[in-house]
Structures are given as structure tokens and as C-alpha cells.
Amino acid sequence: MKNVTINDVAHEANVSKSTVSHYLNGHFTKMGPDTRERIARAVRKLDYSPNHIAKSLKNKRTMTIGVIVANILHNFSTRVIRSIEDFAHGHGYHVIVCNTDNSSDKEADYIRMLMAKQVDGLVVIPTAKNEALFMELAEKGYPVVFVDRYIENVPIQSHMLDNRVSVMMAFDHLSERGHREIGFLTEPVEAIVARQERYDAYLELCGSYGIRPISIQVEKEGMVSSLDQSAAQGSLPESLIVANDLALFELLKMAKQRNILIPEELSIISIDDIEFADFFNPGITVIAQPAVEIGTAAVSALFEMMNGSKNASGIERFQPYLIERESVKQYEDQ
Amino acid sequence: MKNVTINDVAHEANVSKSTVSHYLNGHFTKMGPDTRERIARAVRKLDYSPNHIAKSLKNKRTMTIGVIVANILHNFSTRVIRSIEDFAHGHGYHVIVCNTDNSSDKEADYIRMLMAKQVDGLVVIPTAKNEALFMELAEKGYPVVFVDRYIENVPIQSHMLDNRVSVMMAFDHLSERGHREIGFLTEPVEAIVARQERYDAYLELCGSYGIRPISIQVEKEGMVSSLDQSAAQGSLPESLIVANDLALFELLKMAKQRNILIPEELSIISIDDIEFADFFNPGITVIAQPAVEIGTAAVSALFEMMNGSKNASGIERFQPYLIERESVKQYEDQ
DNA sequence: TCGTTTTAGTGAAACGGTTTACCAAACCGG
């Protein structure tokens, strides 16, 4: 179980460990062809592989970045993570993924632990409450970027969907097809900017379309039963913009429970695409976001920072697109 | 951006770094109450947190385990990962997750990099081909456990579903409801034990029930179109046992494309539960596996190894259970 | 009061690498 070290290789090849180190780092001018060959043989013979930890300690770079997401169950998160990993691996970096379940405490813990682990940078979908902590990171010049959300007054760059436009597209789609009773289903908006932006856009659009807002804001856990009650009372609107995939799940569960016909009795348009929306019966019309693009943009901004460019701040917006399927009813008088 | 080290704390508190180290590790007998207080203050004042890398180098424990899964898109994988993370975090460990996409090369790469990173142990859903590599790990006494699969002749313990029973349950369920035309849908079995076991069980059961085997073995990428062809030719059986969730997706896509009624025209029973199976129309009857239990058992076995107990080998089996929904037709003459 | 133990604390080596500064020998041009 004894691990073989650079010293063992040096000894085997009859050179100093400095030379082996040079060899390992490709500084071949530092040795003759014979020595080089001897070292190569020694490495092979001993099946040596360098201790990444020791390297990191000396180099002060771990070649690792941390990714902290608020809720890994969102399809969006998994796609962002995937794109970040692809990019990072392509650049010789590794990724540690952490899931906060939207808890600020967990988030703070993870940040601390990732700092302790000396990760070289962080991409995070932040919860709302660690403003001071992020502020500190930003001030230290530590490389961090946000995705999907941002924190007011914290000078950390964010990459996110144009939420306003996404709701607008949903609203327009519904409206074009004759809908005048358009509700909005979301988990409690709280301080989560992405939700806030979507909700605000909804309210604003209701205003400009002269439509009475019907918003259903309820915790995911109670969502099914709460929706069920509304349905029982007949207070469910004829069409619903759903704020995200997880809420859509709950809505669909309720619809099944109560045998509600989609789109005949209820039209649905949901934000963020998911695979099953396509083959569900009926197919769910959706406003999709370019998750891979967003993730890639975020991580490449992060890499620029890690290579010394100044911490940018500001928000970069990405445009959503409509995927029309079958969950929206067409009113005839259109 | 200069990071504060134990030396800075020592200096601030006017003690040696040894004493600070003792303080940090709770060896309070090594100092008086006043010194202790001084160090505490210094730590707070400087906002010091220990460099995990340096610690790891010295201690030869990184408090990190690696998890390598063959395909993170399986719901089973995500649930296993989740349970491993929960357990690990509960014991002060961190987890690095890697996805091999079923590529043995990627797997070998990941193993090497995780070793280089000095992770303290590994839980892996292995691809079939790195027998030699795993053999080596096992011989070195390096802590490794398998999940969901195993490799013949490699003395590494595995925790997996009783695949035979799971197919048996599916088969019985179908058979009890009068089905005599029972097919089996799977990605190519190849050398992947879990698939093999399920397929073998299917074949065996066909034998003992006197049913003609109809197996559809096709790559996920071509699955929809291949199924579509079969359907066009009318060669699709009346009921299908589906080997896993990803195959189920493809089947459902095809069913939608062709407007096949489930269960009237096609009965489905799938192995491994997924959330949407519940609210899909119709609900998909499923043989579920206790993923959390499996993951937890695996990681706790790993922890035992890491604490010095010998590498166990052998296979621990977990029992599946039926979740009956609406995707299986009941023939009337039963 | 003196020897012994305990308390409170320190210095230095070690973990496994990288890097800087340095050097001897070989080479080279004139």
C-alpha cells in the first residue's frame, strides 16, 4: 500500500528528484536523451503517478473548480452542470458539484469547504442570503460567477435567462390563441430573483393586456393538494404559465388525480424544457432556455478570471425560445 | 489575495504554530486557558481557515471519496449518488462524482485522476473492461466497492439488485393477468452484467412458462426508429418488459409517435421507478429497486474498508418491489 | 527542600512535489 513517490523514481533512475520533476513537466532541455529514457523507464517500471495533492500545495492551483447549485433536481441545473464539466475537462480541470437544496446555511458551508479545498474558482446558483459572504469573495478577487440568479449589489457577474422575455413569450403565445384567463403557478417567490423576475413580468403583462392576475404561489410540498383544492372550487384559471419544471410536475400530478383534460380544460405552458414534455400526453408546450450555452458562457468567464482578468460584474442575458407542443388550447374565434 | 496561514495565526497569538495546530485539532491539554483564548481570538480576527490540501498531504487522508457511475442519466444512479453523498457528508467526507458514459477509457482516466487526487475510497458502477485495473486496486488493498454491477473474478464487493427476481416479478405480473406474448426491451446486453442478468432471467422464464421469447435489443440512439419499424410490421408483442428507465423513455416516445394505446394495444412493465411514471398517462407499472438502501449499504461498506477492515468480496443482493399502476392490461378470461 | 511529575509549550522534521540558483563539464570560436 506504500505509494511510490518522485523520490523512488529518482532513485530508480539514478538522478535527483529535481530532474525527475523536470522530466514530468516536460522540461526536457534539462537532461540528456539517455537520462530521459532512464527516467521514462523508471516511471513505467514503478507505475508512478504524481501526487496531485502535493503538487497543488506547491503550485497553489488545484486544477479544480467548484459548482454550487441551489437545486440539482431542476433539469436546468443538470444541463448547466454537464456543460460546465465538459468545458472544464476540456481544459484539464476537475469539477466538484454541491447541492444546497436552497439552504443558505448549506451554501455557506459548501463555500467554506471548497475554499478550504483550495478550488481555483466557483460557479454558483446562489441562494439569496449570503450576500456578505459573496461580497467578501468578490473583494478578495476570488474567481466566482453566478448562474440563473444574482445578488443585488454584489459585484459578481451573472449569466441568466431573460426571464422577462420568457414570460412574455408564454403570455403572448397564450394570448394569441385567445386565452383571456391566464394564471401563473410558482413556488413561493421569496427572495429568489429568477422567480421574482418571472412573477413580476407576469404581473406587468397582466396589466398591459388588461387581464386579471391569478397567481398561485405555493410550496412544492403542498402544491398538489393546494391545486387540487382550487380545482375543486373551480377557481383554477383556464390556462396556466408554470414557472419551472418542478412546479410542472406537481401540476401534472394534480391534473391526473382530478382527471383534468389538457388542454381542453386546462392549458399549460411551462418554462424550461424537459425530455418527457415531448412524449407526455399531451406534449407540453414550453419556453426553453439555452442551458448549455449559459453554462458554457459562465464557466468560460470564470476561466478568464482565473487567468487573471479582472472580476467582471453585470448580468449577461440569454434568450429563450418557444417549443410548441399540444398543451395549449386554440380558441376558435381567433 | 494572500491567504492567511497557521503561521499568521501563530504570530498574531504569540505562540508557535505547533500550539495553534494543537488548538485546531482540539488538543487543549497542550495549552493554558489564556493561550487558548488568545488563539481563538486570533483565528477569528484573521478569519483563518486551515488549508485542506496541506492537511491532506501531511495526514494522507483527503476526507474525500470518489463515485464513478456509468451513466448518470439513469434515475437509479442519481438516487444512489444522493444517498452516498448524504452518508459521506454525515461522516465529514466529501464526494467527487464522475460519469463515464459507459466508456471504459473514461473510467480508467477517472480512476487514475481520483487516485492522483488521493481520494480515500471509491464506489463505482463499473464498465465491463477494466478488469486488470480493478484487480490491481483490489490487490493494493485500496478501498473500492461496486454498485449495480460486478466484474467476474475481481475480488471487490458489489451491492446490487436481485435482477433475476425483478424480471421474475415482472413476468409473473404479466402472466397472472393473462399475457402470453411477452417481449423484452433492452439496450444491447453486451458485457454489462445487470443487463445480462435481466435478459438471462427473461429467457429462462420464457422457457419455464413455455412462451416464445421476443427480445428487442437495440442501441438507445436507434431505439425509437427501430421500435417504430417493428410496430409498422406488426411484430411488436402485446406486452413488453422494459429493462430500464432510459429504454422506457424511448418506448414511450415511439408509442406517442405511432399513437399506440397503452395498455390496450401494448402493455408495459418497466424496471426501476421514476417520478413521472406515476403521473404519466397511463401510469407505468414498475419494478422498483431500493436505490437509497443500495447506495447506503455500499458506502457504509466502503467506510468500513477505509477504517481498516479487509476488503470483502462477494455480492449483496437487494430485493425489488412491484408498483402497480395502469400500463398493464388485464385479460378478461383470468 | 529536593526529586519527580505534570503542565504548557516549542523546534524541527516530514508529507511529495516544484523551482530557483548554482555549478561542473563539454563545447566552441578565435
Added chain:
DNA sequence: CCGGTTTGGTAAACCGTTTCACTAAAACGA
């Protein structure tokens, strides 16, 4: 053949911790 340059290589410091061996002073027992 001499002085300078290149080639090939090394020793030692360093990264930030832990820990072992050691000790001065205080406390204690007789």
C-alpha cells in the same frame, strides 16, 4: 589554449500542515 556559452544536472528552499521529541517552569509529595 583560453574565455565564454551551452548542456545536463543538483541542492535546497518552499508550499501549509501535523507530530514527535524535547524542555522550562510549576506543582506536588514526602
